[in-house]
Amino acid sequence: YADWDINKTLYNSAAPSQKHNVSLEGTSGKTQYRLSFGYDSKQGLMRYNPEKLSRYMAHANISTNVTDWLKAGTRISFTQREYTEPNTPNNTLQYAWRWAPFVSAWGYIPDPVTGEEIGVRNTLSERVQAPTDKAVSRQARLQAWAQAEIIKGLTLQADFTYDFRTYDNHASWIEQKFWDWGSTPYALFTWPTAGQSRTRAYQTKNDMDRWTTNVFATYAKTFAKDHNLKVMAGFSAEQNRYDNLSAGRYGLVDYNLPEINLTDGSEANSYIATGGSGHSATAGFFGRVNYDYKGRYLLEANGRYDGSTRFPAHKQWAFFPSFSAGWRFSEEDFFKSVSDWWSNGKLRASYGHLGNENLAANQFISTITLGNKNVNWINSAGTALNGASMPSLVRSSLTWERVITTDVGIDLGFFNNALNVGFDWYQRETKDMLAPGEVLPSVLGASAPYTNAGSLRTRGWEFSIGWNHSFGDVYANFNISDARTKVTAWNNPNGLLYTFNPDPTAKSYTAGQYYGDIWGFETDRYFEESDFTGRNPDGSWNYAQGVADQSGLETLNGFHYGPGDVKYKDLNGDGKIDGGKGTIDDHGDLKVIGNALPRYEYSFRLGGAWKGFDLDLFFQGVGKRNYWATGSLMIPMAASNLGTFEHQQSYNHYVLDVDEDAHTYKIIG
Numbered sequence: 001y002a003d004w005d006i007n008k009t010l011y012n013s014a015a016p017s018q019k020h021n022v023s024l025e026g027t028s029g030k031t032q033y034r035l036s037f038g039y040d041s042k043q044g045l046m047r048y049n050p051e052k053l054s055r056y057m058a059h060a061n062i063s064t065n066v067t068d069w070l071k072a073g074t075r076i077s078f079t080q081r082e083y084t085e086p087n088t089p090n091n092t093l094q095y096a097w098r099w100a101p102f103v104s105a106w107g108y109i110p111d112p113v114t115g116e117e118i119g120v121r122n123t124l125s126e127r128v129q130a131p132t133d134k135a136v137s138r139q140a141r142l143q144a145w146a147q148a149e150i151i152k153g154l155t156l157q158a159d160f161t162y163d164f165r166t167y168d169n170h171a172s173w174i175e176q177k178f179w180d181w182g183s184t185p186y187a188l189f190t191w192p193t194a195g196q197s198r199t200r201a202y203q204t205k206n207d208m209d210r211w212t213t214n215v216f217a218t219y220a221k222t223f224a225k226d227h228n229l230k231v232m233a234g235f236s237a238e239q240n241r242y243d244n245l246s247a248g249r250y251g252l253v254d255y256n257l258p259e260i261n262l263t264d265g266s267e268a269n270s271y272i273a274t275g276g277s278g279h280s281a282t283a284g285f286f287g288r289v290n291y292d293y294k295g296r297y298l299l300e301a302n303g304r305y306d307g308s309t310r311f312p313a314h315k316q317w318a319f320f321p322s323f324s325a326g327w328r329f330s331e332e333d334f335f336k337s338v339s340d341w342w343s344n345g346k347l348r349a350s351y352g353h354l355g356n357e358n359l360a361a362n363q364f365i366s367t368i369t370l371g372n373k374n375v376n377w378i379n380s381a382g383t384a385l386n387g388a389s390m391p392s393l394v395r396s397s398l399t400w401e402r403v404i405t406t407d408v409g410i411d412l413g414f415f416n417n418a419l420n421v422g423f424d425w426y427q428r429e430t431k432d433m434l435a436p437g438e439v440l441p442s443v444l445g446a447s448a449p450y451t452n453a454g455s456l457r458t459r460g461w462e463f464s465i466g467w468n469h470s471f472g473d474v475y476a477n478f479n480i481s482d483a484r485t486k487v488t489a490w491n492n493p494n495g496l497l498y499t500f501n502p503d504p505t506a507k508s509y510t511a512g513q514y515y516g517d518i519w520g521f522e523t524d525r526y527f528e529e530s531d532f533t534g535r536n537p538d539g540s541w542n543y544a545q546g547v548a549d550q551s552g553l554e555t556l557n558g559f560h561y562g563p564g565d566v567k568y569k570d571l572n573g574d575g576k577i578d579g580g581k582g583t584i585d586d587h588g589d590l591k592v593i594g595n596a597l598p599r600y601e602y603s604f605r606l607g608g609a610w611k612g613f614d615l616d617l618f619f620q621g622v623g624k625r626n627y628w629a630t631g632s633l634m635i636p637m638a639a640s641n642l643g644t645f646e647h648q649q650s651y652n653h654y655v656l657d658v659d660e661d662a663h664t665y666k667i668i669g
Contacts, residue, residue, distance in 0.1 A: 004101040010047055010092070010124060017042035031064040049086040049127050056080045072146040081137045086130035087171055088123070089191050095123040097633050100644070104181045111188075121178030121189050131258060133171040140164045154219045163210040171202045172258030197267045201258045202248035209241045216286075230290040237283040248272035278361055281309045298326035298348075308357040308400070312364045315399040322352025330413075344413030344420075349406075356401040359434065363450065364398045366391045393449040395437065401452070404429045420466045428458040429488075435509075436491050455489040456515060474608035480623075482600050485515040495584040500596040500628065510584055516597035518628050519590045521553075521568040521577065529563045550577045594626025 018041055025034035036059045044051035056079070063073030086092075106124060108117040119125030145159035175196055180189035192198035216234020223229065249271050251264040265271065284306035291299045300323065307317040329335060330345040369389040377385045409424035435454030460483025468475045487498070490509040498510040499519040509515070532541045540560045543549050548570035550561045561567075568577050571589040580588030600623025607616035636648035 004106050006096055006101050009106060010096055011045050012047050012050070015043050015045045015050075030066075031062065033063075034061045035059070044085075046092070046127065048124065049130060049132070051083070051085040054082045069149045070146065071148075072144075074145070075141070075143040077139075077141045079139045083135045084132050086127050087133045087173065088126045088130045089176070090123065090126060092123050092127055094631075095126075105179075109179055109186065118177055118179055118188070120181050120186075122181075125178050126176065126191075129174075129176040131172045131174045131255070133169065135167070135169040137167045138165065150217075153221050154217065156215075156217045158215045159213070161210075161212040163208075163212070165206075165208040165210075167204070167206040169204040170258070171204075172252065172255075173198070173200050173202075174252060174255040174258065175199055194267075197251055199252040199255070200248050200250045200272070201252060201260045201263055202246070202272065203260060204244070204246040206244045207242065210238065212236070212238045226294045228290075228292050228295075231288070233285075233287040235283075235285050237281070239279070239281040241277075241279045243275075243277040245275040246273065279309075280361070282357065283307050294331065296328050296331040298324075298328070300324045302352065304355075306355055306357075306400075310357050310359050310361075310363065311399055312396055315364075315397065318355055318400045318402075320353040320355050320402070322350065322354075324348065324350035324352075342412075342414055343417050344411065346411040347409075348411070349408045351406050352404070354403045354405070356403060356430075359401075363434070364394050364396065366394050368392075390446045393446050395449045395451045397451070398434075399432065399452055401433050402431045404431065418468055420464075420468075422462075422464045424462045426458075426460055426462075430456040430458075435489075438491065438493075453489065453491050454487075454509070456485050457488045458483050458485040460484065473610075473614075476604070476606050478602070478604040480600060480602040484595075484599075485597070487511050487513055487515055497582050497584060497587055497590070512584070514592075514595060516595040517592045518594045518596055518626055519587070520593040520628075521589055522571065522591055522593060524567045524569040527561065527563050527565050527567045531567070532563065535562070548575055548577050552576060552578045594628075596625070596627055598622040599624040 019038075020040070021036065021038040023034065023036040026032075036057075038057040039055065041052070041054035043053075058078045060076040061073070062075075063071060065071050104122050105120040106122055108119050110117055119128065141161060141163045143159055143161040145157070147155060147157045149155050173192060176191045178189045178191070179186040214234065214236045216232055218230065218232045220228075220230045247260060249260050249263040249265050251266045251270060252258055253262050253264055263270070284304055286302070286304045288300065288302045302322040304320045305317060306320065309316065326346055326348040328344075328346045330339065330343065335342070335345070368391050370386070379385055405426060405428045407424055407426040409422065412421045413419070414421075432452035433454035433456065434450045434452065437448040437451045437453065460481060462479070462481035464477070464479040466475070466477040487509045488511060490511050492498075492508070492510055495510065496508065497519055498508050498513055498517070500516050531544055531547045533544050534542050536542065538560075539558065540551060540554075541562045548568075550568060553568075554560055568589065570577060571591060572580075574588075578588045579590045580586040582590075601620070602623060603618070603620035605616070605618045607614065609615075633645070634648075636644040
């Protein structure tokens with residue numbers, strides 16, 4: 001077939017977007033107000049049936065001075081987001097590159113009987129015929145607040161916020177017809193393969209309510225002119241409620257109106273329905289004390305006593321303290337001699353605890369899963385019985401994860417703070433992480449419960465430099481940071497190797513290893529003819545003396561390493577290439593060959609303004625990152641019917657002409 005240009009065929013050269021905002025603000029007596037309304041939309045890059053996103057926004061902010069000591073107000077916001085996309089049988093981006101562009105035909109062929117133009121089966125035809133799914137999310141937030149000055153220096157603030165969110169998604173599958181380029185001659189292919197009976201309409205609705213209350217008092221006082229004290233204490237509470245319901249039915253009778261009540265349900269088990277609800281709540285008491293002497297010596301102490309319904313009653317509450325100190329040495333007398341060009345200098349340090357209660361629901365409640373279809377029993381009427389799982393095991397001691405952060409830093413300002421430099425070093429320890437408990441006998445019939453047994457330690461640094469010039473408001477800022485995270489504790493009694501997996505549920509860590517480590521074999525070179533003494537009838541090769549045997553890695557049926565293939569290093573010197581037992585103590589020739597987490601993240605910003613014209617440029621990037629990519633775009637011949645690409649041609653060094661009958665070969669390229 002023709003070598004189609006995938007980019008020009010599937011993608012537009014531009015994605016149109018628009019944005020509009022209107023605002024109104026002013027003052028009436030003791031009342032101030034600001035109203036704003038906005039609309040924006042954007043379209044995806046696909047040439048056919050592109051994704052579309054639009055948003056409608058409204059905001060109101062009103063405050064008034066009720067008396068000379070009491071101020072109150074309200075903030076109201078509403079946002080509606082609408083997103084439409086085609087519901088294709090396969091992922092468009094994945095299937096656009098799964099086959100080489102010359103493998104299949106693109107375009108239409110008339111049906112010889114009806115004359116209907118039918119597309120050849122490919123990602124373009126799927127997209128053109130696909131129905132459009134629509135998701136609408138709405139968020140409304142209502143807040144009322146008040147601020148009162150009780151006495152001089154003492155203020156009391158309170159706010160109450162109600163946040164309501166909804167999500168509504170309408171989706172459908174409709175019957176699509178294609179010419180199947182894999183058959184000779186072309187035959188019609190229908191998706192779903194069962195036809196109209198497996199088309200469906202589907203709808204999902206989610207609701208979430210959140211109530212938040214904050215009440216806190218602040219007292220500020222200066223003593224003996226130079227001693228400044230500020231004390232804050234308060235209470236906060238939050239309650240969440242959420243509901244979800246999804247329903248669908250097979251057998252659409254009108255593909256232009258994909259509604260559940262317009263399905264015939266001609267198949268057994270034609271209904272689909274799932275749903276659930278839940279709630280959670282947190283509360284906490286908090287306080288902060290700030291002290292400084294002449295703005296030179298700075299001290300701060302914080303404390304939080306938080307509770308959460310995600311833990312058992314006797315483990316719901318925990319205390320989290322934090323402390324910080326600073327020294328502005330630029331305020332000292334000895335600094336005056338350089339203050340004409342060195343305008344600011346500050347050393348600072350902090351240490352603190354924070355709690356994490358963001359866990360999955362019912363972690364401390366034993367639950368039973370209904371609908372076990374593996375019960376092969378019937379009752380007297382001959383009806384198959386339904387069943388339930390064993391009750392899950394839980395830990396009654398489950399409690400907060402604790403994040404402990406230590407930070408030291410320095411801030412410097414030069415030339416009246418036109419040039420600013422900052423540096424931080426920090427360590428963040430995450431303790432009492434949820435981790436697998438001890439392995440239990442399989443005869444128990446239930447998995448071991450998670451417990452607070454894991455910990456991580458992150459160490460990193462951050463450097464920033466910025467320049468701001470008053471002439472023309474010119475500015476330039478640069479920032480770079482780096483961090484590495486080590487697993488310091490995890491229940492892995494067999495020491496099985498952990499290698500990075502982007503699936504967040506695949507938690508199989510190894511204590512002592514860096515989070516994100518990728519284990520693999522180290523490439524040595526390509527195999528040469530001299531590395532072998534001959535080829536066997538089954539296609540395998542005989543390794544020469546002193547060459548490590550790599551046949552243990554031949555997992556694909558019929559594949560054997562030979563001249564031109566990648567050769568790996570025998571790191572442990574045992575004469576064979578393997579991964580040992582796959583443990584930290586016996587990992588054979590495996591080694592850490594990279595890390596999947598980003599390193600040396602940087603950003604810089606340049607801009608300025610002059611006589612009503614302004615320019616702002618922002619750049620960001622990652623200095624180093626390794627990634628174990630898979631799929632046909634990265635691995636040549638990932639499946640027998642997939643193409644190869646130019647950037648994959650280094651997987652083999654030679655082209656062999658093999659005579660299978662004579663068991664001979666020669667290098668031809």
